[in-house]
Amino acid sequence: MSTTTEKARGPRKAGAAPSPAPGGSRGRTPSMGVQNAAGWLFSTPFLVLFTVFMAFPILATLVMSFTDFGLRNVTRPWEANFIGFENYVNLFGDEKFLKSLFNTGYFVVVGVPLTIGIGLVVAVLLNNGIDRARTFFRVGLYAPVVTTIVAVAVVWRFVLDPSDGLIAGLFSEVGWTAPDFLGSEALAMPSLIVMAVWRNVGTVMVLFIAGLQAIPTEVREAAKLDGAGVWQEFRSITVPLLRPTLLYATVITTIGYLNVFEEPFVMTQGGPSDSTLTVSLNMYREGFNFFHMGYASAMAYVLFVVIMGITVLQLRLLKDNTK
Amino acid sequence: MSATSSKAPVGPLKSRATKQRSVWRPLVYVLLSLGLLVMSAPFLWMGLSAFKTQSELSASPPVWIPTEWTLENFRQLLDKLDLPLYFMNSVIVAVLVTVSNLVFCSMLGYALAKLNFAGRNKIFGLVLGALMVPGNLMLLPLFVLMSKLQLIDSYAGLVLPFAAGAFGVFLMRQFMQSIPDELLEAARMDGASEWYIFWRIVMPLVKPALATLSIFTFLGSWNNFVWPLIATNDPDKYTLPVALATFATDPNKAGGSNGMLMAGAFLIVLPVLVVFIALQRHFTQGIATAGMK
Numbered sequence: 001m002s003t004t005t006e007k008a009r010g011p012r013k014a015g016a017a018p019s020p021a022p023g024g025s026r027g028r029t030p031s032m033g034v035q036n037a038a039g040w041l042f043s044t045p046f047l048v049l050f051t052v053f054m055a056f057p058i059l060a061t062l063v064m065s066f067t068d069f070g071l072r073n074v075t076r077p078w079e080a081n082f083i084g085f086e087n088y089v090n091l092f093g094d095e096k097f098l099k100s101l102f103n104t105g106y107f108v109v110v111g112v113p114l115t116i117g118i119g120l121v122v123a124v125l126l127n128n129g130i131d132r133a134r135t136f137f138r139v140g141l142y143a144p145v146v147t148t149i150v151a152v153a154v155v156w157r158f159v160l161d162p163s164d165g166l167i168a169g170l171f172s173e174v175g176w177t178a179p180d181f182l183g184s185e186a187l188a189m190p191s192l193i194v195m196a197v198w199r200n201v202g203t204v205m206v207l208f209i210a211g212l213q214a215i216p217t218e219v220r221e222a223a224k225l226d227g228a229g230v231w232q233e234f235r236s237i238t239v240p241l242l243r244p245t246l247l248y249a250t251v252i253t254t255i256g257y258l259n260v261f262e263e264p265f266v267m268t269q270g271g272p273s274d275s276t277l278t279v280s281l282n283m284y285r286e287g288f289n290f291f292h293m294g295y296a297s298a299m300a301y302v303l304f305v306v307i308m309g310i311t312v313l314q315l316r317l318l319k320d321n322t323k
Numbered sequence: 324m325s326a327t328s329s330k331a332p333v334g335p336l337k338s339r340a341t342k343q344r345s346v347w348r349p350l351v352y353v354l355l356s357l358g359l360l361v362m363s364a365p366f367l368w369m370g371l372s373a374f375k376t377q378s379e380l381s382a383s384p385p386v387w388i389p390t391e392w393t394l395e396n397f398r399q400l401l402d403k404l405d406l407p408l409y410f411m412n413s414v415i416v417a418v419l420v421t422v423s424n425l426v427f428c429s430m431l432g433y434a435l436a437k438l439n440f441a442g443r444n445k446i447f448g449l450v451l452g453a454l455m456v457p458g459n460l461m462l463l464p465l466f467v468l469m470s471k472l473q474l475i476d477s478y479a480g481l482v483l484p485f486a487a488g489a490f491g492v493f494l495m496r497q498f499m500q501s502i503p504d505e506l507l508e509a510a511r512m513d514g515a516s517e518w519y520i521f522w523r524i525v526m527p528l529v530k531p532a533l534a535t536l537s538i539f540t541f542l543g544s545w546n547n548f549v550w551p552l553i554a555t556n557d558p559d560k561y562t563l564p565v566a567l568a569t570f571a572t573d574p575n576k577a578g579g580s581n582g583m584l585m586a587g588a589f590l591i592v593l594p595v596l597v598v599f600i601a602l603q604r605h606f607t608q609g610i611a612t613a614g615m616k
Contacts, residue, residue: 032439038517039440046431046487047446053465053484054453060464074470122358125351133352139603140359143366146599146606148546150564151588154571155369158581166368169385198362206606230347259457262548266568280459287463288553300460307457 064297071291080294087298097299099274100282103189104303107278108257111193115253116246118197119204124238126205127212138209142202149199153266156195157182182268185275192263192276200256204249211245212238247318251311258307279303369592372585373397380582396582397590403583406590408559409566412478416551416562417544419482424540425533427487432495433521437507447496453489458549466553476557484550485543491536498532499525535605542595563591 065087067073067080091097122141126134144152159166160181168178181191215238223233239246261280264270270277270285279299287296367387372380373396375389400406434440435447465484466475474480502525510520526533551562561569567587599606 034517035438036440039434039438039443042430042434042438042517042521043446045427046492049427049483049487050449050453052468053486054456054461057461057464057468058456060467061460064463074467077467077471122355125355128347128351135603137355137359139600141362142603142606143596143599144362146542146546147366147592147595148548148564150548150568150571151591152365154567154584154588155365155592157571158372158585159365159368161581164381164383164385164581166364166385169383173384198365201362255455255457259459261459266571269572283459284462284549288466293463293467297463300463304457304460311455 061297061300064294065301067294069294069297073293074291083294087295088302090295091298091302096274096277097279097282100277100279101302101306103274103276104258104260104278104280106189107193107196107260108254110190111196111257112250112253114193114197115200115204116250119201119249120208120242120246122201123205123208123212124234127209138206141205144199145202149262150266152199153195153263156191157267160191183272185272188268188272188276192260192267195263195267196257196260200253204253207245207249208242211242215241243318247315250318251314254310254314255307258303258310366592366596369585369588372581373589375582377582396580396586399580400583400586404566404570404587406563406566406587409561409563412560413545413562413564415478416481417541419478420485420544421537421540423482423486424488424491425536428491428536429495429499429526429529429533430521431487431492432499433525435492435496436499437502437504437525438517450489450492450496454493462549462553465550469554474554476555476560478560480554481551481560481562485547488540488543491540494536494539495529495532498529502528531605534602538598538602538605542598545595567591 069080073080162180171178264276268276283299379386
């Protein structure tokens with residue numbers, strides 16, 4: 001730590017007066033010391049914010065999950081009692097939590113393959129069949145991603161409305177009666193999944209387009225010269241070379257879906273009969289509606305462990321296949 | 324995650340004009356057009372419904388184009404919901420978040436890309452780790468922390484947790500790595516301070532990346548819902564999404580009026596869509612850069 005004096009002086013002075021060559025010949029060859037000090041100084045704002053608003057809360061969640069942290073502890077945190085693993089034990093006897101875990105799993109298991117599959121197909125279509133209108137289609141298909149989820153959820157509620165919604169109207173034109181999508185235990189979750197796929201397919205598509213464009217043209221042309229058909233080219237060239245992108249897209253989509261909150265919050269409030277109650281929504285309710293914050297913290301950690309486990313598993317599975 | 328593959332992101336590769344008039348092409352166009360129609364239907368439905376009268380809103384079979392366009396839904400909505408206030412709240416928070424991210428993420432991005440310092444790899448590891456942590460894990464203590472700091476219902480409380488994001492650091496580092504070291508060495512030889520190099524040489528060179536980061540951060544903040552929902556109790560401090568969600572999920576307020584809700588959704592979504600269409604290249608670039616590691 002011989003750099004501490006430079007750390008305190010050099011760069012700060014430069015920051016105050018950002019002029020070149022601050023006189024003197026001392027700084028001719030930049031020493032490692034200067035870079036060291038500058039490196040830490042440039043990192044400081046991020047590190048401070050990271051520590052206070054991320055590292056500390058992550059650890060605090062863990063600590064809280066072993067306590068009976070409740071409403072009164074919001075003002076007096078130190079009065080919370082340490083109760084060991086009680087919250088965790090209770091979670092796995094809590095039918096509501098188990099249901100929310102199941103619902104989240106349902107959402108991921110159906111939603112992720114649909115999103116990835118459709119995104120991939122659209123990207124391949126856009127990349128092979130179309131030159132002129134590519135931007136037009138890409139913009140159109142990506143638009144749902146950038147729009148405010150709450151507004152979009154409100155719109156979808158209306159689209160699915162059994163009395164005057166868009167889909168109900170389309171059904172009645174062919175003489176059918178539309179089911180009450182969001183009011184039905186069986187159909188509410190599939191409806192949310194359709195909406196999530198609609199919303200997220202654009203992200204995946206853009207990733208795949210970037211991945212496809214990184215595949216050298218020669219490889220494709222060689223395949224074509226060897227007489228590969230469209231399907232063969234897709235299977236033996238596109239998919240293997242796209243594997244890193246596929247891995248990345250799958251992992252981020254899965255993480256996003258495991259955290260699903262806004263869709264059920266705005267569209268169904270977890271209902272009917274908790275059929276769309278996800279872990280995140282459950283955690284929000286326990287924590288901020290009922291102020292069972294210790295219990296909710298345990299939920300957050302269970303979800304976190306599940307996410308980490310699935311991510312590691314995906315990285316293993318999808319990577320090992322390549323080599 | 325090696326540091327080597329940090330080339331500038333792919334632009335629109337128009338060069339691949341393989342003159343293959345395949346039989347598939349018309350089919351591809353039909354498929355994509357159908358897809359686009361399905362994808363944009365909810366937006367069209369929203370935009371048109373916002374201008375419909377009550378009777379047309381509940382008409383069956385559905386009416387797509389309103390026969391008489393009306394602003395009644397907007398008028399009613401503005402009566403019940405102080406949209407200009409929420410709009411300003413959203414703008415203030417998003418601007419503050421964006422500016423602080425531009426500065427802080429670029430600073431760390433520069434250090435990670437161009438400064439040789441002890442602990443650099445550890446900090447980069449921290450950034451990558453932070454990318455993977457779900458935001459839900461922090462909500463509960465963050466709320467307690469903000470309550471203790473008396474920052475609930477304040478702009479600071481809405482901004483601080485998002486003032487510097489790992490994604491921004493990652494993005495800036497990727498872009499800054501493509502700046503030649505010789506350029507920076509030359510400046511150092513001339514006696515320029517690291518701050519001068521960063522602020523006057525590097526930052527102007529990464530303007531496209533800054534544009535990408537601004538758009539992402541601004542929209543991320545604009546669309547953010549969970550934290551503002553938690554960090555505000557006073558309706559005067561609501562951001563647009565929180566105000567709309569509170570309005571939409573309260574049967575006493577919206578009273579099931581889809582017209583008003585469509586007008587509200589229209590007002591929130593329209594600016595975003597316009598900005599997106601105008602700047603769409605930066606979006607796809609940012610996503611592609613992040614995805615290529």
